[in-house]
Amino acid sequence: MSVTAPAGFEAAGVAAGLKSTGKPDVAVVVNRGPRKVGAAVFTSNRAKANPIIWSQQVIADRVVEAVVLNSGGANCFTGSFGFQTTHQTAEKAAELLDISAGDVLVCSTGLIGTGDEVFRAKVLAGTEQAIATLSADGGDAAAQAIMTTDTVAKTAVVQGDGWTIGGMAKGAGMLAPGLATMLVVVTTDADLEPLEADAALRAATGTTFDRLDSDGCMSTNDQVTLLANGASGVKPDLDAFRSALRGLCQELAVKLQGDAEGASHDITIEVRGAVSEQDAVEVGRSVARNNLFKAAIFGNDPNWGRVLAAIGTTSAQFDPYDVDVWMNDVRVCTAGGPDRPREDVDLTPRATNLVIDLRSGEASATILTNDLTHDYVHENSAYAS
Amino acid sequence: MSVTAPAGFEAAGVAAGLKSTGKPDVAVVVNRGPRKVGAAVFTSNRAKANPIIWSQQVIADRVVEAVVLNSGGANCFTGSFGFQTTHQTAEKAAELLDISAGDVLVCSTGLIGTGDEVFRAKVLAGTEQAIATLSADGGDAAAQAIMTTDTVAKTAVVQGDGWTIGGMAKGAGMLAPGLATMLVVVTTDADLEPLEADAALRAATGTTFDRLDSDGCMSTNDQVTLLANGASGVKPDLDAFRSALRGLCQELAVKLQGDAEGASHDITIEVRGAVSEQDAVEVGRSVARNNLFKAAIFGNDPNWGRVLAAIGTTSAQFDPYDVDVWMNDVRVCTAGGPDRPREDVDLTPRATNLVIDLRSGEASATILTNDLTHDYVHENSAYAS
Structure with missing residues (x-):
């Protein structure tokens, strides 16, 4: 209705x-x-x-x-x-x-x-x-x-x-x-x-x-x-x-x-431990817009280094060497260093969870995004829209 | 040497x-x-x-x-x-x-x-x-x-x-x-x-x-x-x-x-008529980072609407309805409206020129970028790097 x-x-x-x-x-x-x-x-x-x-x-x-x-x-x-x-x-x-x-x-x-x-x-x-x-x-x-x-x-x-x-x-x-x-x-x-x-x-x-x-x-x-x-x-x-x-x-x-064009993963980026909600949004958005991270997810590659490289470009308050990162509930990065091996992460489901804990405050925010796929490139190159 | x-x-x-x-x-x-x-x-x-x-x-x-x-x-x-x-x-x-x-x-x-x-x-x-x-x-x-x-x-x-x-x-x-x-x-x-x-x-x-x-x-x-x-x-x-x-x-x-990974076009974005060099850089970069524009160039599609949509997100001083856009020397947009037909633009060469005249000042800047291609997605999804 x-x-x-x-x-x-x-x-x-x-x-x-x-x-x-x-x-x-x-x-x-x-x-x-x-x-x-x-x-x-x-x-x-x-x-x-x-x-x-x-x-x-x-x-x-x-x-x-x-x-x-x-x-x-x-x-x-x-x-x-x-x-x-x-x-x-x-x-x-x-x-x-x-x-x-x-x-x-x-x-x-x-x-x-x-x-x-x-x-x-x-x-x-x-x-x-x-x-x-x-x-x-x-x-x-x-x-x-x-x-x-x-x-x-x-x-x-x-x-x-x-x-x-x-x-x-x-x-x-x-x-x-x-x-x-x-x-x-x-x-x-x-x-x-x-x-x-x-x-x-x-x-x-x-x-x-x-x-x-x-x-x-x-x-x-x-x-x-x-x-x-x-x-x-x-x-x-x-x-x-x-x-x-x-x-x-x-x-x-x-x-x-x-229903995003050509996407194969729906990615939920939850940013925790931020000093402010604005910081959390800025950090989440920097990852959502990083083509390298988005292409890695398309390839089912839990490349947490690209997450840290993306958030390092923000002006949010946090120490890049004190950040934890989870992918689909597996902690792949602790305090800015490797944690569980990448083989432990299963990125084959369409629903993908990324959690970034900035360990700097109490604020949080969630950003929704998608991966960068061949179909995205195809739909946006082959047809004028 | x-x-x-x-x-x-x-x-x-x-x-x-x-x-x-x-x-x-x-x-x-x-x-x-x-x-x-x-x-x-x-x-x-x-x-x-x-x-x-x-x-x-x-x-x-x-x-x-x-x-x-x-x-x-x-x-x-x-x-x-x-x-x-x-x-x-x-x-x-x-x-x-x-x-x-x-x-x-x-x-x-x-x-x-x-x-x-x-x-x-x-x-x-x-x-x-x-x-x-x-x-x-x-x-x-x-x-x-x-x-x-x-x-x-x-x-x-x-x-x-x-x-x-x-x-x-x-x-x-x-x-x-x-x-x-x-x-x-x-x-x-x-x-x-x-x-x-x-x-x-x-x-x-x-x-x-x-x-x-x-x-x-x-x-x-x-x-x-x-x-x-x-x-x-x-x-x-x-x-x-x-x-x-x-x-x-x-x-x-x-x-x-x-030599950019997977690229099929080398795009030179020249921004003219800006109030300041900083404005020109901001405008050029907004286009260089717009996936829709970059995918269109991969598809040899002179989609100038995506250029205007990208530069409209900047804080540079200009009137979006007073902007001219050239692609490979063909003026496709005059004063924020359609000019020459898209069929006149040949985007098959690797070297691609985009000129944006903001018609607001004397400053200019040039940004170099590439298109968004299947090979870019492939290289950045299939291999960890």
């Missing part, structure tokens, strides 16, 4: 011809109220796609009634013509839904530089078609329409005490933080104030999507949106809501990791 | 059994004077190998009489036993050469964590063997003995006005800056004061080796050393010397780029 699991939301996904495969490529999610609370986080990349520039204006008043999303073209670096396409998309949806264009978010994903007349015509026609087929069980169709190189549609639902959260996500590459790292729409029928929704979304994404770092490459189009309509009539316990929202975001983040 | 091209230097390279292939793996370079000026730059990785820790002490007084180098083991994260091995290596060389151990630099390269009793015995025996075969034409043998995954020995010689500079380098992966990024020994018979040598070396490496960024991975063992003995009796014009030294370092850097 994804985004239509909570009461008061409708969605649709249709094929508008943007994808050469003929698969669904335009989705619409509509909030039927009563409240129209919206919150969103965006890519921190300064190279922003037109839909991002548009949506950052729309979200300013924290009122959102609809989201139009397309795959098959990023509408990024397509000039003022491209921005007008985004604007016209919002106007088209607003006209058909009898709402204000200023309350319509637009998201696009696909190849940068794609956004010509043909693209515009298809997006506008697709928006019209999708709105004509909106339904209260259209969440799964919408999730399918935002897929790009994803191999599976990604959805999640969490039940609260009288309220529900639903979500859909697309993303299979270019996974790196910057608040958002993918297209995600999350809906809830809980009754939230705009600032409550905003704070809850930022807290949840900060420790979930923002700590998924598959290949260190930040996209131009990323957006995570939360729509809250209060249709349940329930004002949630805020701690419970925040916890549920974080759980849902983490579930979607793990699904994105599991 | 490499490091023995200038007068007053001797070198040797021998096989000591550190490499399983039986190829040469221990090199010694000796400065026969009259002056014993030394300068060196080291990896800025905080995870430093034992030879780095030792050599940073040796260089403090700017006097160096000999350098002992080994491949086949990095002697990094090998504990106090490993440090004693480095110390004993310097002591062994000093005893045989009748000099002070405090004037002997030690460099090691190979797998992190390698440095046991067998390693120590072979390094010490190799040092003795190499010193026994020192000769004034041993430069090429020394260059061969420091090779790891290098496919060719890398040497260069520049003639000045009455003086000569010679150099050797090893490096074929893990190429990233931090002052040094490889093992390099440069010799000259020019008559230099210690501070002149130090300043010339730092200036030369800062715009050559430090701007070679093949895979963004910083090593634990990198060192670039300059030995100056004044044997020519000529005090060089300092501008001429600095220019010649920079030229030699650039020649070696290009050779390292050309």
